[in-house]
Amino acid sequence: MQGIDLKEWLHKFDNxxxxxxxxVHNIRNHxxxxxxxxxxxxxxxDPQTGKLELVVNGYQAAEAEA
Structure with a gap:
């Protein structure tokens, strides 16, 4: 069984x-x-530092829709 070529997969994103x-939108609306x-x-x-950056806060998004 072959795995996913992570570098190829990551290069498919423009942003x-x-x-x-x-x-997140797709998951929330499933x-x-x-x-x-x-x-x-x-x-x-960040693959160099391992630092995580929050892009979408699910709690705030849920409150905004309530």
Missing amino acids: VYDSVKNT PFLAEVGIPVHGLVI
Whole structure:
């Protein structure tokens, strides 16, 4: 079984922040989760430093929709 070529997969993004926002949107609006209201956070990790950056705060997004 072959794994995912991470470098190739990562190069498909024009903007990692937009990609994270889009992914969070897709997860939050999935039929299994949309009605439950589970907070979904989006983060970016710097591969050099390991630092995490919060892009989407799922708690704030849930409050904004309430």
